[in-house]
Amino acid sequence: METLLYMQTDVFPALLRGFGVSIRLIVPSALVGLAIGIIVGVLRVYGNSFVKIAADLYAGLFRGIPLVIQLFIWYFGLPYFKIFLSPFAASVLGFSLCSGAYHSEYVRGALLSIKRGQMLAAESLGFSKIGMIVSIILPQAVRRALPGAGNEIIYLIKYSSLAYMITCIELTGEGKILASNSFRFTEIFLTVGACYLLMTSVAAIILAKVENHLKIPGFEQQRT
Amino acid sequence: MTSPILRIENLSKKYGQREVLKGVSLEVEKGDLKILIGPSGAGKSTFLHCINFLVKPDEGHVWLDNEEIHPARKRELYAYRQKVGMIFQDFNLFDHLTAFENVRIGLVKVKGIGKDAAGARAAQELERVGLKEHMQKYPSQLSGGQKQRVSIARALAMDPEVMLLDEPTSALDPELIGEVHAVIRDLGKSGMTMIMATHQIGFASSLASEIIFMEDGRILEQGTPSKIFNDPDNSRTREFCSKITDLYGER
Numbered sequence A: 001m002e003t004l005l006y007m008q009t010d011v012f013p014a015l016l017r018g019f020g021v022s023i024r025l026i027v028p029s030a031l032v033g034l035a036i037g038i039i040v041g042v043l044r045v046y047g048n049s050f051v052k053i054a055a056d057l058y059a060g061l062f063r064g065i066p067l068v069i070q071l072f073i074w075y076f077g078l079p080y081f082k083i084f085l086s087p088f089a090a091s092v093l094g095f096s097l098c099s100g101a102y103h104s105e106y107v108r109g110a111l112l113s114i115k116r117g118q119m120l121a122a123e124s125l126g127f128s129k130i131g132m133i134v135s136i137i138l139p140q141a142v143r144r145a146l147p148g149a150g151n152e153i154i155y156l157i158k159y160s161s162l163a164y165m166i167t168c169i170e171l172t173g174e175g176k177i178l179a180s181n182s183f184r185f186t187e188i189f190l191t192v193g194a195c196y197l198l199m200t201s202v203a204a205i206i207l208a209k210v211e212n213h214l215k216i217p218g219f220e221q222q223r224t
Numbered sequence B: 001m002t003s004p005i006l007r008i009e010n011l012s013k014k015y016g017q018r019e020v021l022k023g024v025s026l027e028v029e030k031g032d033l034k035i036l037i038g039p040s041g042a043g044k045s046t047f048l049h050c051i052n053f054l055v056k057p058d059e060g061h062v063w064l065d066n067e068e069i070h071p072a073r074k075r076e077l078y079a080y081r082q083k084v085g086m087i088f089q090d091f092n093l094f095d096h097l098t099a100f101e102n103v104r105i106g107l108v109k110v111k112g113i114g115k116d117a118a119g120a121r122a123a124q125e126l127e128r129v130g131l132k133e134h135m136q137k138y139p140s141q142l143s144g145g146q147k148q149r150v151s152i153a154r155a156l157a158m159d160p161e162v163m164l165l166d167e168p169t170s171a172l173d174p175e176l177i178g179e180v181h182a183v184i185r186d187l188g189k190s191g192m193t194m195i196m197a198t199h200q201i202g203f204a205s206s207l208a209s210e211i212i213f214m215e216d217g218r219i220l221e222q223g224t225p226s227k228i229f230n231d232p233d234n235s236r237t238r239e240f241c242s243k244i245t246d247l248y249g250e251r
């Protein structure tokens, strides 16, 4: 009875607030990350050698350094250069850049999988290089990259919990504060866990719908 | 006085140390159907690809309608390529588009024609190659012969002045070759200027204005079908023709 009351008056409002912050972290990070991933992926395949090296370097760096460290750098490191980010902004920046690096990997793989002959055909019709990339290559690459990119978005939902490490109090952060005050770790973290499960499930359903919407005969592939 | 619609002079191409094209020249008059024959590896594909600069030749010049093409000038190159249709051995349809969209996309994205007008034209071209019923199918749902006909419709929609065909029936099962040949035959009758590489010499000799025998990056001999097939000057030509007649049957 006492537990129920505590859950109602303290836990739910706090977790709801944290849930809201998490959503506000995840949605822009997912969108910006995807945009970065597409641009960088294209550059990694079609850029000139200088651009290619720079883009590869970006992807290698941001995939190779633990995300927590990246967040620490954005939040604690940038002030040395007189750049001050709020915990929220530093988190979105960190997530977007990290996510973008992973997306670029899927986009790159998808671009490389498109048969050279189709590019010759596009060129023979008079397409410019950019026109060919936009009209012929990307629409196919998006479909091929979608399963991997979808998984990356689901990972993002889960690693968004790292934001609390730089004092951006989202779902996990609220849970941690509640738990250290009340010592009711089990109830609270079960609830937090359920919230993440809800988000990842909704994301999976949306992704499946998008994949279904974009489905074309000849592009069937199983989700990994 | 007629001047050639397409003039090709001294095209050369090296891959590493290997000279794949050794200075090939050719003049094509309007309405000509030039057939390229020669053993595999002779450089037929490379030659055709160099004509519209899908492969950059190391040397050589190309004129269309007496205007020299400068491939380094991108706009000029893109405009030129619209006037030179290309058909590939393995069709190279755009996998994410229906037959209809495959034909329409060049009109919309390259020529900048509105979707409705472009769609009407695309439907007309598909009807011309006998694929009206299959317009809404994706490449994976079409047979090889149908795919190649879509690719011909796609090229024709751009209103090319010249068509380059690189072994258009080599990837097809024998029973599907006829439907593609029929389309090419109609094209020839309608006066389209074409250069086609093929091993189908029966088909070639019935249509060609000239047969060109290539070997080892060079044109060894060229002449009328009856000359090349019945009374060639070059012993290599004779050897190749008798071999290919055995392989590809009746002439």
Ligand SMILES: Nc1ncnc2c1ncn2[C@@H]1O[C@H](COP(=O)(O)OP(=O)(O)O)[C@@H](O)[C@H]1O
Pocket (backbone or CB within 6 Å): B015, B020, B038, B039, B040, B041, B042, B043, B044, B045, B046, B047
């Ligand atoms: N991209 C390439 N890189 C290296 N060698 C090539 C390339 N394309 C073609 N070749 C070589 O050029 C020669 C001519 O090839 P190709 O033009 O395809 O001949 P054909 O069409 O007459 O069979 C072949 O020996 C082939 O191996």
Ligand SMILES: [Mg+2]
Pocket (backbone or CB within 6 Å): B044, B045, B046, B166, B167
């Ligand atoms: Mg060839």
